[in-house]
Amino acid sequence: xxxxxxxxxxxxxxxxxxxxxxxxxxxxxxxxxxxxxxxxxxxxxxxxxxxxxxxxxxxxxxxxxxxxxxxxxxxxxxxxxxxxxxxxxxxxxxxxxxxxxxxxxxxxxxxxxxxxxxxxxxxxxxxxxxxxxxxxxxxxxxxxxxxxxxxxxxxxxxxxxxxxxxxxxxxxxxxxxxxxxxxxxxxxxxxxxxxxxxxxxxxxxxxxxxxxxxxxxxxxxxxxxxxxxxxxxxxxxxxxxxxxxxxxxxxxxxxxxxxxxxxxxxxxxxx
Numbered sequence: 001x002x003x004x005x006x007x008x009x010x011x012x013x014x015x016x017x018x019x020x021x022x023x024x025x026x027x028x029x030x031x032x033x034x035x036x037x038x039x040x041x042x043x044x045x046x047x048x049x050x051x052x053x054x055x056x057x058x059x060x061x062x063x064x065x066x067x068x069x070x071x072x073x074x075x076x077x078x079x080x081x082x083x084x085x086x087x088x089x090x091x092x093x094x095x096x097x098x099x100x101x102x103x104x105x106x107x108x109x110x111x112x113x114x115x116x117x118x119x120x121x122x123x124x125x126x127x128x129x130x131x132x133x134x135x136x137x138x139x140x141x142x143x144x145x146x147x148x149x150x151x152x153x154x155x156x157x158x159x160x161x162x163x164x165x166x167x168x169x170x171x172x173x174x175x176x177x178x179x180x181x182x183x184x185x186x187x188x189x190x191x192x193x194x195x196x197x198x199x200x201x202x203x204x205x206x207x208x209x210x211x212x213x214x215x216x217x218x219x220x221x222x223x224x225x226x227x228x229x230x231x232x233x234x235x236x237x238x239x240x241x242x243x244x245x246x247x248x249x250x251x252x253x254x255x256x257x258x259x260x261x262x263x264x265x266x267x268x269x270x271x
Contacts, residue, residue, distance in 0.1 A: 011037070011041075012041065012043060012044050012047075013034060013037060013038070013041075013044045013047075013048075015047070015051065017030075017034060018044065018047055018048045018051050019051055021034050021035075021038070021048065021146070022048060022051055022052050022055070023143055024142035024143040024144075024146040026146075028247050028251050029247070031146060031147070031247070031250065031251075032147075032149060032152070032243050032246050032247050032250070035146075035147065035148045035149045035203075035207075036149050036151075036152050038148070039148065039149060039150055039151075039203060039205075138212070138213075138218070138219035138220070138254060139252065139253070139254065140195055140210030140212075141180070141210070144179050144180065144207075144210065145195050145207060145208065145209060145210040146195075146207055146250065147195045147196045147202070147207065147208055147246070147249075147250030148196070148202070148203040148205035148207045148208040149196055149201050149202060149203055149208075149246055150198070150201055150202065150203040150204070150205075151201045152201060152242055152243055152246070153201070153242075154235060154236075154242045156201075157199070157200060157201050157232075157235065157236070157242060158232075158235065158236035160198075160199070166198055166204070168192045168194075168204075168209060172192075172206060172209070173192040175206060176192050176206060176209045176210065176211055177190075177192075177211055179206070180210065180211055182211055185211070188214065189213065189214060189215070190211040190212060190213055190214065191211070191212050191214065191221045192209055192210070192211055192212075193209065193210060193211075193212040193221055193224070194208055194209060195208050195209070195210060195249070195250050195253070196208055196246050196249055196250050197228040197232075197249075199228055199229075199232045200228065200231060200232055200235065200242065200245055200246055200249065201242060201246060202246075212224070218265065218266060219254050219257075219266065223257065223266040224253055224257075226257075226266075226267070227249065227253060227256060227257045227260065227261070228249070230260060230261070231245045231248075231249060231256075231260065232245075234260070248260075
């Protein structure tokens with residue numbers, strides 16, 4: 001057997017690129033290339049998982065310790081009131097009272113700043129849960145669902161015997177709902193959908209899946225299916241590059257629909 005079984009070290013993604021990929025912050029032009037590389041490179045996938053696990057551990061550590069460590073304002077406030085009441089009856093200690101008042105006011109101010117900063121950090125850690133995507137539920141959250149590709153080979157995509165989406169296994173669906181903070185979803189309330197459809201080389205990867213709500217009467221799953229079919233026709237007829245189609249649908253599929261159908265709202269036949 002000849003040939004290398006693993007990409008050369010020079011072709012590996014850097015830790016910075018892996019971190020940006022985990023946060024969904026890679027430039028669009030680099031996102032598809034990085035996803036294609038990760039689909040083929042075990043070392044980079046393993047390193048990316050290590051980075052993500054380290055981030056999760058860090059957030060859990062701070063979230064678990066923040067509330068117990070956050071000081072209460074009740075104690076200093078009660079102490080200040082008691083000392084003010086005592087000192088108000090002692091006119092000879094007015095100067096000391098003034099200094100003490102300033103000291104405790106400063107302490108309360110610092111306490112308020114600490115509480116506000118702690119709450120901001122805690123709230124930032126919860127920003128993805130529960131999920132609230134832009135344009136309501138029509139678009140996925142980029143940090144959770146940046147999209148992932150299995151192939152960028154146009155010939156492989158166009159000769160596929162299964163051009164439509166494949167079913168998502170129930171255990172993977174449950175994991176998707178868990179990531180998006182959706183507990184006990186109502187039956188038929190969501191479709192766990194591929195961001196980049198397998199018909200365009202999309203991967204069976206949790207980074208390529210999100211819960212698309214059926215309650216959206218405008219930009220729903222059926223409208224997206226129409227876009228997927230149209231993009232595949234353009235790719236397989238040679239009118240559109242596969243990587244461009246993958247990038248457009250993963251960046252903002254609604255904007256891609258408006259671009260390729262030349263309309264601001266879904267066509268009647270797609271609703």
